[in-house]
Amino acid sequence: MKTAILLFPGTNREQDIIKAVTVAGGKRPSVVWHRDTALPEGTDLVVVAGGYSYGDYLRPGAMAARSPVLNAVRTFAADGGCVLGVCNGFQILTEAGILPGALVRNRGLQFICRDVNLVVGTEKSPFTGGYRKGQKIRLPVAHQDGNYTADAETLKRLEDEDRIAFRYADANGVVSDETCLNGSLRSIAGVLSENRRVLGLMPHPENSIEAGFGGTDGLPLFKSLLETLS
Amino acid sequence: MSKTVPYAEGIDANVVRDHGLSESEYETVLSIMGRAPNLLELGIFSVMWSEHCSYKSSKKWLKTLPTQAPWVVHGPGENAGVIDIGDDLVAVFKMESHNHPSYIEPYQGAATGVGGILRDVFTMGARPVANLNALRFGAPEDPNTRHLVSGVVSGIGGYGNCVGVPCVGGEVNFHPGYNGNILVNAMTVGVAKRDRIFLSAAAGVGNPVVYVGSRTGRDGIHGATMASTEFNEGSEEKRPTVQVGDPFTEKLLIEACLELMATDAIVSIQDMGAAGLTSSSFEMASKGGLGVVLDLERVPMREDGMNPYELMLSESQERMLMVLKPGREDLARSIFEKWELEFAIIGHLTDTGRMELRWHGETVGDLPIDPLAQASPEYDRPWQPTVPARPASMAGVDSITWQEALLKLLSSPDGASRRWIWEQYDYLVGGNTMQRPGGDAAVVRLEDAPSKALAMTADCTPRYVEADPVMGGRQAVAEVWRNLTAVGAVPLAITDNMNFGNPEKPRIMGQFVGACQGIRDACLALDFPVVSGNVSLYNETNNQAIPPTPAIGGVGIVSCDKVVDLAFKAEGQPVLLLGAPEGAEGHWLDCSLYLREIVGREAGPPPVVDLAHERRVGDLVRALISEGVVTACHDLSDGGLLMGLADMALAGNMGVRIHLEGTPSAFALFGEDQGRYVLTVANEAEATAVIERAVATGVSVRKLGITGGTELMVNGEEGPTVAALREAHEGWLPAYMGA
Structure with a gap:
């Protein structure tokens, strides 16, 4: 699997992704600068990592979505390429229109860094094949703008097409608006594109790949990608 | 100023005074320049000779602090201290205050405090790997406090989260003595190649x-x-x-x-x-x-x-x-x-x-x-030694049950969980955070030597320093050393952030001199040199000085496979207390959190820090951890034994049953005697072995009880459940900030 990680000014979790891919057994990803207009030859997976691209000035992800490299990613995704957007990466993908919906300020208005309980919504994707539908997992979040919102029609399509990859849940795996940490509609923590080859999620699977360093519940996501794309 | 003093055009005695220069300092300016300075030159003298840049009041005393050890690469005088951590790597770190700006504009004041200390570290060639902070706010009742907490915390988070350096630890106190002068001390730890400094x-x-x-x-x-x-x-x-x-x-x-x-x-x-x-x-x-x-x-x-x-x-x-x-x-x-x-x-x-x-x-x-x-300028300011506090009255100490007292302490402003604060900081970015905020010390793995990690912490107990600056200064260093030891790390060096009032007052200068002496004693006894630091004086408003607050940040090194934390791990594990005084689990209630929060009396001398005892107990605990015997470890500080056990129960989500030698008095349960650790081990055989080791080393040891159940029990008396402890501990700060 050839992985390319986008590097915008302000990206700060690229090393975490590199570590996760290599711990999962993959080759060391290459890093693509935001002004580049093409992805490396033979790229199998593009990762848009977390951070504060362009300082999150204007809106998180808004400027990165209009950068030169995103045109290449848009084409790559349209051709069926696999794209993973984590946190700021998810925000960039929604701002770019590659994924539906938007991420607005958390319900409590504050930045939240903590482990959260998630329920896997679907195992039918290159990202979630390593989990079981309904499986309860625990991943950290670290964001201030992770409150997922979309119009009713989009939400219905996401549900009908089984495209909600992860939802926030309580300790017993129960999903409810009250226990959703950031106010996301339908407790959505991650969504898939129509062709199921693009995933955006707010939690950080890359910070849950080693026992003693945040658990290993994020590892199946990277292993599943490796199996599918290698 | 006499009429013969020359001034350049547009400058007079008022302009000189507005630039913070005294008459005698202006005389020195004239002799250095050989003429009257113009406004630009005067401005430059003004900032260069400000207390903040020149350390003119503190220099004489800072020079007395120990700064040498074989592992010290660069001590004070550079942008940050540099210590050798093996594998051709160095740790670069410093703590610095941003008190005055943070009081005036809390968000930007705190944010730029983080930015400044980060630059001190990466200017030396080190990549910053962790941030910590030591914060002091006024009384919760003060109308400004909520706004200041909110602004400072979001400022630290807003800056640190964006630069992508994990904020892994810190400490917070609330006290009316900080009503007009909050303290925002930020610390950065970086790592560089030894030959690329x-x-x-x-x-x-x-x-x-x-x-x-x-x-x-x-x-x-x-x-x-x-x-x-x-x-x-x-x-x-x-x-x-x-x-x-x-x-x-x-x-x-x-x-x-x-x-x-x-x-x-x-x-x-x-x-x-x-x-x-x-x-x-x-x-x-x-x-x-x-x-x-x-x-x-x-x-x-x-x-x-x-x-x-x-x-x-x-x-x-x-x-x-x-x-x-x-x-x-x-x-x-x-x-x-x-x-x-x-x-x-x-x-x-x-x-x-x-x-x-x-x-x-x-x-x-x-x-x-x-x-x-x-x-x-370098001043030898007049100073007056602080008269150590007399023992406090212990009347009313047993007026409340230990169960009530514990819940009250856990939900007191200085005893409550700081989760509401640290969850606003990204403590995970980088993927190397091994111990998160909330433990004794944070632990961050080294990217370039992944079998090892740095342990780090920031501590000070201002009420101790106020009551006795020498003992309080000593205690601050000892507590840092103890917190690093409690995770299994070898403590290496410290940075000191000296926050005091107006040094022109002999009483305040006396606090500074006393604290320096205490820090010095502890550094020497514990082989724990000062490699960097910062002084913040004039923390006074309307003549009211802050409690003296020498915040100490410390760094240690540990093998990743040896790190322990404070969480109870499994039911049925023996619980041991090391380092307790003769004949009791504890007895020192003077100057304690209990005396202040339960009895309402802020009085008495701080607990004695016996540095030889400190070292003996700490070295044994570290050795036991490194041998893999210890399943959980926690040092005892504010709130004594019972608060310590509550921390361990909360972290492990598991109860504990203990039996004291005598009756469960407030002295034994909440006394703040120094140099004590609670450990758990896997089984009775291990417990026996540890007890034998301790006896052979001359360290007092006693088996307190056993982990398990859902509540904290003392001598058969039922105490709060872990859930009740959690509600008390976690509830206060969010409720206060949400009110």
């Missing part, structure tokens, strides 16, 4: 002096002078002296500087902190024994119409000054342009020993560097 001493006559980073604006002019006076009713007017931070630019500056540092282009580099371009250029030239010419019109400016005075004194953030090797300018420029940062050659080094400031070719300032930078 960058220093600030300039070298090479003719070499270009280069400015990089953000443009210079009018913000923060005379911030260093502001931080060197007391506050009064008019302090609101000082808001323009608070700088505005841009963490995004800082992130770019980190990446650009580290990229350039990987080449051979840099001769020396210095961040522009307090007193901006003035102190950075003086520092570099002075350390190199050289002179410098600056063409100030070349400084990148944020707005039109700025003059040399403003350019030299601005404290705009996210700027660095460097001396490059000749011929490397284009290489450096290309890196900074790639990161979309300013890059300007603004001058060159000379052999004159003078600073010549030019404005469109005309000389507008000309000062001798050495006298200014090094011969700044």
Whole structure:
């Protein structure tokens, strides 16, 4: 699997992704600068990592979505390429229109860094094949703008097409608006594109790949990608 | 001032006073200059000789602190301390205050405090790997406190989260003594290759002096002078002296500087902190024994119409000054342009020993560097030793059950969980955080030596220092050492952030002198040198000084496979207490959190720190941890034994049953006797072995009980469930901040 990680000014979790891919057994990803207009030859997976691209000035992800490299990613995704957007990466993908919906300020208005309980919504994707539908997992979040919102029609399509990859849940795996940490509609923590080859999620699977360093519940996501794309 | 004192045009005695210079200091200026200084030159003397930049009141005492050890690479005097951590790596760290700005404008004050300390670390070539902070706020009842907590916490988070450096630890106190002067002390720990450390001493006559980073604006002019006076009713007017931070630019500056540092282009580099371009250029030239010419019109400016005075004194953030090797300018420029940062050659080094400031070719300032930078005033201020507090009355100490007392302490402002604060900080970015906030010390794995980790913590107990500065200073260092030990780390060195009131008052100066003595004693006894630090004086409002607060930050090293935390791990594990005094689990209630929160009495001398005992117990605990015997470990501090056990129960989500030798008195349960640790081990055989080891080492040891169940039980008396403990512990701060 050839992985390319986008590097915008302000990206700060690229090393975490590199570590996760290599711990999962993959080759060391290459890093693509935001002004580049093409992805490396033979790229199998593009990762848009977390951070504060362009300082999150204007809106998180808004400027990165209009950068030169995103045109290449848009084409790559349209051709069926696999794209993973984590946190700021998810925000960039929604701002770019590659994924539906938007991420607005958390319900409590504050930045939240903590482990959260998630329920896997679907195992039918290159990202979630390593989990079981309904499986309860625990991943950290670290964001201030992770409150997922979309119009009713989009939400219905996401549900009908089984495209909600992860939802926030309580300790017993129960999903409810009250226990959703950031106010996301339908407790959505991650969504898939129509062709199921693009995933955006707010939690950080890359910070849950080693026992003693945040658990290993994020590892199946990277292993599943490796199996599918290698 | 006598009529014969000469002034340059436009300057009089009032202007000199407004620049914070005393009459005698102005006399010295005249003799150094050989003429009356113009306004630009006066401004430069003003900031260079401010307390903040010159350490004129504290220098004499700071020199008495131990700074040497075989593992110390660079002690105080550089931007940050540097210690050898093996594997050809060094840890670079420092703690610095941003108190005055944070009180005036909490968000930006705290944010730029984080930015400043980050620059101190990466200017030496180290990638920052962790941030910590030590915060003191006024009483919760004070109408300003909520606003200040909210602003400071979001400022620290807003800056640190964006630059992508995990904020892994810290401490917070609330006390009416900080009502008019909060303390915001930020610490950064970085890691560099041992042979790639960058220093600030300039070298090479003719070499270009280069400015990089953000443009210079009018913000923060005379911030260093502001931080060197007391506050009064008019302090609101000082808001323009608070700088505005841009963490995004800082992130770019980190990446650009580290990229350039990987080449051979840099001769020396210095961040522009307090007193901006003035102190950075003086520092570099002075350390190199050289002179410098600056063409100030070349400084990148944020707005039109700025003059040399403003350019030299601005404290705009996210700027660095460097001396490059000749011929490397284009290489450096290309890196900074790639990161979309300013890059300007603004001058060159000379052999004159003078600073010549030019404005469109005309000389507008000309000062001798050495006298200014090094011969700044040094005072031996009169000081009066603090009279140690007399023992407090213990009347009413047993007026409440231990169950009630525990819940009350856990939900008191100084005993409550700080989760509401640290969950606003990204403590995970980097993927190396092994122990998160909330434990004894944070543990962060080394990217370039992944079997090892750095342990780090920041501590001080101001009520102890207030009651007895010598013992309190000693205790602050000992507690840092103990917290590092409790996770299994070998403590290596500290940084000290000395926060005190007005040093011109002998009583305050006496607190400073006492605390230095206590710190010194502890550093010597524990082989724990001071490698960097910062002094913040004049923390007074309307004549009311803060409690003396020497915040200590410490760093240690540990193998990743040896790290322990404080959580109870499994049911049925024996619980041991090490280091307790003769005949009791504890007995020292004077000056304790219990006495203050339960009895309402803030009195009495602090617990005695016996440094030989401290070392003996700590060395044994560390050895046991490194042998893999210990399943959980926690040192005892505020709230004593029962608070310590509650912490362990909460972390492990598991109860514990203990039996005391005597009756469960407040003295035994909540006494704050020093040098004590609670450990758990896997089984009775291990417990017996540990007890034998302790006895052989001369460390007091006693088996307290056993883990398990859902509640905390003492001598068969039922106590709160873990759920009730959690509600008390976690509830207070969110409720307070949400009210």
